[in-house]
Amino acid sequence: MATQSSRFAARLMVAPSVFVLFLWMIVPLAMTIWFSFRMYRLLSPDRTGWVGMRNYTWFVTSPDFWLAISNTLLLVGGVLAITIIFGVLIALLIDQPVWGQGPLRILVISPFFVMPPVAASIWENLFMHPQNGMFASLALALGHEPILFMESYPMSSVIFIVSWEWLPFATLILLTALQSLSSEQLEAAEMDGAGALSRFRYIILPHMTRAITVVVLIQTIFLLGIFGEIFTTTQGGPGSASTTLPYMIYKQAVIAKDIGRAAAGGIIAVILANIVAYFLMRGIGKHLDA
């Protein structure tokens, strides 16, 4: 179908997107690489110069580094697991004939419309606060000590909040996939005596693989950079218990005002993202083929 000229036209039409995105990527990236090899402290402008790999070694040997990496992966993995498992369950539930399908869906997707800092502060203050939160009141009413969410379970609390934000997205995509499943196929399986569980295992789940892949891919991209929710709730603490790589970079860039180290951290984050992307594509990329 494609002639020489239409191929040329096609390239021409992709060009603007590629061009602007390339600029958007390369200019800050180049500046960041440049800064990452330099001494650049905002508050000591007189002290500059090349420092070789020193910013990188500082970052990698910092006592929080591996914890930050594992927290980042834990956050991504935890949120993916929760949103996909509950997303599938909720999709299965609301795919059934129920009264008030429309309003129901509106309720379920609502968290997706809530700005992340707002979501984080609602959960932290109105629910998880150890004195004034609703959970604390409930615990006290039941005769328990209130749970100290941000102190005792900082990572779990952050994962929980982020999962709440992303659950609607996963649910919606999974639901659309579920709705495209032909009911004949399911009925045939039911006739053959397949139970609900094996229908799910052998028909529904394979049908949803592609949708799950999409959810994993899109969410991973967003989750790797999660920062606002941690900033609002635990500030990476207590100690560095909930410090992720983006938060560690934030501390260098904004609190310590050491742009060189923050830049090195940024480059490390890009490398990490690429490693994750590599395994992601190897593991699930085949499901994406048309």
Place this chain on the structure above:
Amino acid sequence: MKMTYRALLGASVAACLSGAAMAETTITVATVNNGDMVRMQGLMDDFYAKHPDIKVEWVTLEENVLRQNVTADISTNGGQYDVITIGTYEVPIWGKQGWLESLNDLPADYDVDDLLPAIRGGLTVDGNLYASPFYGESSFVNYRKDLAEKAGVTIPDAPTWDDIKKAAAAMTDKDAGIYGICLRGKAGWGENMAFLTTMANSYGARWFDENWQPQFDQPEWKAVMTDYVELLTQYGPPGASNNGYNENLTLSLQGKCAMRMDATVSAGSLTDPAQSEFADKVGFALAPDAGLGKRANWLWAWSLAVPSSSDAKDAAKTFINWATNKDYIALVASKEGWRNAPPGTRTSLYANAEYAALPFAKMTIDSINAADPTNPTVKPVPYVGVQFVAIPEFAGLATTVGEIFSAALAGQKTVDEALAEAQAAAVDEMTAAGYIK
């Protein structure tokens, strides 16, 4: 002279033309979202009446976000702001860099000699006043008198740490949701480390010795951290490691903190019946000491400054003169009562009989006067600053140390481990910054 002339002209033009278009200067003012600054935004009618040729655009942000944006702007010479709100820590550092405009040429009615000497000293570098204090604060103890009475303890006006420990133990009633003492636990150089550094000062500890060697391996710091963790874990509210200034103030307003050590500026809220039902039961005392001659109180002033990169410096200074003048204090007092007047900046405020009658006025001024930024510790130190060390590296380093100490409070580390980590982090940072070899 120029200023008065312009103001006069502006006023008369406004009177003649009443709202007709005129050359307007717009200034962008960056402020934190605390009560006193928000109150100022509500009183702008007065400013506009006096200076109709100046239009003020506000950038009101939460403290951390504001600091991030203002620092990025000033250090890259961005020129986005004409007036910025900064603290005592930033002023000397930024002033030295030439990032701030000297305010020595404010008009005579500004009355610079009326500023409290300790506050003024902290905002002056080489004879140049680089920021004008909007409100100043020290720290002190506030407590519920009814609970102290019930528990049979008296808190002296000038308590020792032993008095504080005993009182905290006596007043704690966890089943009733009453916590003996609330102290800052949230990590940050301006949160837990502000408090802990003052506590350290009173215990004879210090950040660095005369040669910039970090001192966390010294026994004084161990005493500080042991007592701090013990006080809060035994008598403090649950989740103390996530409590900062705001959280503890909220708990105090609800009456859940029997005792709290924090900023003097919160006295206005604490004694305001509209904000707290325990307003008439609040008592105040100086920050405690350990008999070594230094009390655990800090010195801070949220101040207004003009970045050198501003392109409306005259209008910015006009605004600063309005917002930090004696007349402004009188304006707040007339509209919202003396209790709400911005405290801790001017001698004349404390000479005012009406203000001096407020229950916290004397304690506040005594606390401020007791703080000495140039001589903050028992042993000699090479730095200036009471609850901070006025070097650019401090914010980053103290936040790292603050996280380590916050983890110790949450029980994730022992005091010894925390101090060893803090020492290592400090040595590392000070070496990288070239202070020590």
Place this chain on the structure above:
Amino acid sequence: MARAVTTRRKIFVTAAAWGVALLIFFPVLWMILTSFKTETSAVASPPQLFSADWTLENYAEVWGRSDYPRFFWNSVVISIGSTLLGLAIAIPAAWSMAFVPGRKTKDLLMWMLSTKMMPAVGVLIPMYLLFQRLGIFDTKTGLVLALMLMNLPIIVWMLYTYFKEIPGEILEAARMDGATLWNEIVYVLTPMALPGIASTMLLNIILAWNEAFWTITLTTTKAAPLSAFIASFSAPQGLFYAKLSAASTMAIAPILILGWFSQKQLVRGLTFGAVK
């Protein structure tokens, strides 16, 4: 599903589904309720679902304290502007990727997505300097560009997957009839892809509306949207739950309402090619 459903089963499923949905929605509901309470009853223990003293005072105070209409307008301009600009650039790209795929199309798509992987905080100062030097700091233009570029990979990808489901024969038929490339896109492709485009548009408006790092960092007054409005109400001193809830409600209400009304359109195209 066409299977016969007993009423009892439907009642059961309905109850379960509504239970789950209400649980998910509850935090939003609770925030809205709290925004109408006094500060004291907002932190009352045990919590009061329905307060005795409803008040609009929080809204009045939040409204009086800041220029809400301006923040709101900036949010509208920035989110819609960046989405429309993004669509204008992405539609041709997605078209050519879908109908004239090359060997590298897949890689190109992945590369586009990977541009989103740099953590924002890592490029804070570079971006700050760029925006300052280009003179687009604190301008709506600057934010429209930034958010457009941030979301462009998502837009391209959504459109690409949607276009791919359109049978190529239709385009060929149009071409036989002498349609130019431009005509083909405007008169054949776009109408067929309209649901996909609508859904892409909605999703990106939501993403742009909710972006809360660059919109705060790269603005001061003129272009600051609702994310900055919220940042001026977070973590103030004293009792603030009710006021914080009121400000939060005001910040998310527009997008929440838009989302509710356009739920069907949003969902219809939100497949990312997940449906075969």
